[in-house]
Amino acid sequence: MAIKFDKILIVQYNLLGDVICSTGIVRAVREQFPSSKIAFLVSPETKDLVNIPFVDELVIYDKGMPILPVIKQIWRYDVALLLDFKYRSAFLPFLAMIPIRAGLRHKRGLFMTHGIELPDYNYKYYITEYMAKILEDAIGLKLTADVTRLTVADATEADISAVNNLLSPIAGDKKFVAVAPFASNPVKNWSAERYYEFMTKLSDEYNFVIIGGKDDADKPFKIPENALDLRGKASMTESAEILRRASYLVCGCSAPLHLAVAVRTPILALYGSTSKTKWVPKKGAVCIQHNFSCSPCDRWYGRDCGNKAPCMKAITVDEVVEGFYELVKLYPNGVIEE
The missing domain is CATH 3.40.50.2000 (Glycogen Phosphorylase B;)
Incomplete structure (x- = not known):
């Protein structure tokens, strides 16, 4: 049976390179769920770079920022796809009462509903394929589009100048x-x-x-x-x-x-x-x-x-x-x- 989600939160709170790689997953999720609302939770440092067409809403959070506005922004999304292993990446969707929270457990299993331990295929796949395999193993979500195609925001006129x-x-x-x-x-x-x-x-x-x-x-x-x-x-x-x-x-x-x-x-x-x-x-x-x-x-x-x-x-x-x-x-x- 096909998986259906109306509101999808994708979380990548790691370093810049990891965030850029995650755009391959975001693109594939968009192709598979063309009518769904997709939000992408990232840190302030990366927000301009990942302001991409496949995302309906960027959610910005960093340590020291108030949590309540973020919780309201992601409140009761259908699913949270956790592409990193950060504690806060699981904790925020937990507080927002998102019913499905999937990804690597990595010392945060208490806040996840569908988590897997570090798999034995850690070094067997390209990073975006690795992320996709974790989602498949965690909740049965098999992304059919090419997850290796990465995307960043187009240059603005100010950037070009x-x-x-x-x-x-x-x-x-x-x-x-x-x-x-x-x-x-x-x-x-x-x-x-x-x-x-x-x-x-x-x-x-x-x-x-x-x-x-x-x-x-x-x-x-x-x-x-x-x-x-x-x-x-x-x-x-x-x-x-x-x-x-x-x-x-x-x-x-x-x-x-x-x-x-x-x-x-x-x-x-x-x-x-x-x-x-x-x-x-x-x-x-x-x-x-x-x-x-x-x-x-x-x-x-x-x-x-x-x-x-x-x-x-x-x-x-x-x-x-x-x-x-x-x-x-x-x-x-x-x-x-x-």
């Missing part, structure tokens, strides 16, 4: 490559010195644009002559527009990778202990990774290597250059075709 100004120093015929050197977890970062050497080797062919958040702006990072440093200077929606214009992105396991997937820009991913199967898209990317016996490892602290990340240090400049040209050969136009 701002990006025109930001990129004006490198305006010209030479293509540019975006570089996002910093992840939220520093153990996932490749060497700044090696990034510099890589960009210098390609200076005759490409310009480079370094992107990152405000927290990244003061981190030590040598900028070559053929590069523009925009760390901390672009909003999230402006960063999406920069990536859309870039021919390629070079990065580690970080939010810009998922942003590039959404705007169809090919990616060279430099991965250490992160699961390539789970966190690299099936299409549009080349991944350089050295498999160590302790990988995959998602721990922020207490890693077997003492957070020294030999897996990232093993990646050489020469193999990144080789991987980049492999990416160019696969996507010569700098676009991931539909």
Whole structure:
């Protein structure tokens, strides 16, 4: 028997990259429930980026904000699809008396009606397929649309104007490559010195644009002559527009990778202990990774290597250059075709 819901709440209260990946689920839910009302609960930091056509209402919540307005906004929805593992993501739908609350239990089972424990397929699927499999196992909801197609908000006129100004120093015929050197977890970062050497080797062919958040702006990072440093200077929606214009992105396991997937820009991913199967898209990317016996490892602290990340240090400049040209050969136009 087909599952029917009139009002669907989708919750993703995790990091930016996770929120972007969740748009694949939102899109698929919309296609499967075209007449249903869909609300998307996210943090204030990500709201502009996920103001997308598949969502009827954005619900914004953060620690320290009053709970009552949020409870009223989501009151008695038919179902809450919990795509993260945060305690509050289950607690708010519980307070709102939503009758079906489905997702990973992860120490919050008291507030869930349909929860599963961490499955044995944690590293066997791409992240959006993993989310979809959890929903299927939890409540029998089998999403039939492509959950791997990510989406972010279209650039506004203000975004386009701002990006025109930001990129004006490198305006010209030479293509540019975006570089996002910093992840939220520093153990996932490749060497700044090696990034510099890589960009210098390609200076005759490409310009480079370094992107990152405000927290990244003061981190030590040598900028070559053929590069523009925009760390901390672009909003999230402006960063999406920069990536859309870039021919390629070079990065580690970080939010810009998922942003590039959404705007169809090919990616060279430099991965250490992160699961390539789970966190690299099936299409549009080349991944350089050295498999160590302790990988995959998602721990922020207490890693077997003492957070020294030999897996990232093993990646050489020469193999990144080789991987980049492999990416160019696969996507010569700098676009991931539909």
